[in-house]
Amino acid sequence: MRAIAALRPLVAQVEAETYMTLRRGETLLLTVGIPVAFLVFFSTSHVVSTGPGPSVSFFAPGILSLAVMSTAMVSLGIATGFERGYGVLKRLGSTPLGRSRLLAAKVATVFLVEAVQAAVLVPVGYGLGWSPPGSGAGAALGAVLLATVAFGSLGLLLAGVLRAEVNLAATNGLYLVLLLLGGMIVPLAKLPRALASVARVLPAAALSDALHGSLTVGSVPAESWAVLACWALGASVIAAGTFRWE
Amino acid sequence: MPAGDMNRGTDRFAAVVCHDLVVRYGDRTAVDRVSLTAERGEVLCILGPNGAGKTSTVECLEGYRRPVSGSALVLGLDPWKEHRVLVHRIGVMLQRGGVYPMLGPRRALSLFASYYEHPEDPDALLDLLRLREVATTPWRHLSGGEQARLSLALALVGRPEVVFLDEPTAGVDPEGRLAVRDVVAGLRERAVSVVLTTHELAEAERLADQIVILHRGSVVAEGPPASLASHAVEPAGSAGTGEEIVFGAAPDLDVAALGSAVGAVVVEESPGRYRVTPPSEVSATAVSAAVGAWLAEKGLALRDLRIGQSLEEAYLTIVGTSEAESSTFAQHRGRRSRGWRAPGLRSRWGPRRRGTRAGRS
DSSP: OHHHHHHHHHHHHHHHHHHHHHHOHHHHIIIIIHHHHHHHHHHHHOSSOOOSSOTHHHHHHHHHHHHHHIIIIIIHHHHHHHHHHTTHHHHHTTSTTOHHHHHHHHHHHHHHHHHHHHHHHHHHHHHTTOOOOGGGHHHHHHHHHHHHHHHHHHHHHHHHHSOHHHHHHHHHHHHHHHHHHTTSSSOGGGSOHHHHHHHTTSHHHHHHHHHHIIIIISOOOHHHHHHHHHHHHHHHHHHHHHOOOO | OOOOOGGGTTOOSOSEEEEEEEEEETTEEEEEEEEEEEOTTOEEEEEOOTTSSHHHHHHHHHTSSOOSEEEEEETTBOTTTTHHHHTTTEEEEOSSOOSOTTOOHHHHHHHHHHTSSSOOOHHHHHHHTTOGGGTTSOGGGSOHHHHHHHHHHHHHTTOOSEEEEESTTTTOOHHHHHHHHHHHHHHHHTTOEEEEEESOHHHHHHHOSEEEEEETTEEEEEEOHHHHHHHSOOOTTOSOSSOOEEEEOSSSOOHHHHHHHHTSEEEEEETTEEEEEOOTTSOHHHHHHHHHHHHHHTTOOOEEEEESOOHHHHHHHHHOHHHHHHHSHHHHHHHHHHHHHTTTSSSSSHHHHSSSOOOOO
């Protein structure tokens, strides 16, 4: 009974966070609208050549990576930054909700939104002729999990130290950089060699490599796991140490 | 609202006790050895101009801030070390913000209600604070008064034993002030303790059982409103040394006739508001009786007669006229409401920029 009572605030918090996330037009545009538009546009327009095979088999994993980054880093980070600016986090600090349940609710909400994104993007991909091997699904899920922690921590890291408006700009800027250097739309092989080697140690490229690997040939390069794990660990430790609630 | 919780009467701890509290920001001392006590069911008002250390003091009691030295106990618990236990038993209204901009009063109250084991019914609070008509309006579209009332409702939803209200009436419309007053009176009746801060004398005078006046981080006066009013020294230059009498009656009385009838100097300070200064050897009680008789003879009503200084006079004397003036009333409120709005709260772009994401092009 006590355990159930402890879950009630968590469930209510997830409900409220999900409601707010899905009610924000900008968030829906960022997390669903743009990824779907990019997937359809790039898979059908051939403005970026992706080598042999149908281009959707490159873009579908790439855009799924983009979707994860949009939700876990941009949407979570910006919303949290404004909540801090509004004094919401401070106010929650004097309720019995507690930091751990607040964080758990935010994480759960990110996963829920990612599930919604997958439920939209995967059928669109199939409609465009995508046929990933079933064997890679587990590895893909694992990579998404790890990347969500990494991106979520990055988003919270910025939200925890920057003023809400500055955080908004910084997070959007980071999104753009990681989009271009993430191998999500532009294959890393097309980047200048020096830039590509920088890109390879960033979490965006690690996630898109992991999804390209798992959803094309069914396996993930060890290097991607390592990079994702490092970012997940490093960013979450730093975010936990630097986050300011007021 | 339903009655408060059961164990309150048996609890032997005072609602709030702090002793020699010190808070520093860098090398600036914001709170300098402040001691205060609020008993159960008492309304304690921390009064003081801007920057007096009111919020810093309250934040120590709420567990947001750890004092450099001194001690604070709320319901017998250390607000910093025993924060997780205490949060079930206190309610907090921050000076500003604190509510999800996208949530309307009903959703916000239901969410906060879920945090507590035996919460108040959100619908009852919507009625109590007259928020039913805007129950589904997102916080960011509520008026300043409605926002304040919602923040107050959120402070009450957990059926707290002690409620902390930081400037609950600043920038609030008359209806909101009335609501705050009603709620505070209701809490006192149910033996819930209230600690509130204000820079407005009239609010303190109306609401408080005990007032602590803070100035530059230190307690400069304390006591019930009446004792504070008579505590201050007579302002220089006023005639007589005895206590003054202030009363209300119909405007444009013949003050010269009244003055000679009661044997004192009578001045109409503002239409319908009079001040009587008896000579030092005459008791103020006798003079006020004479005033009452004179008015009764003329068939006029007497209102709000008070002997001694008003708290306002006492406050200005204690804190220093120039400083108190520079931080109170319209000027201060104007600054505050700009503070609320400057980040774009009511401006055209505000609601979209805050809580959400601006255009990303």
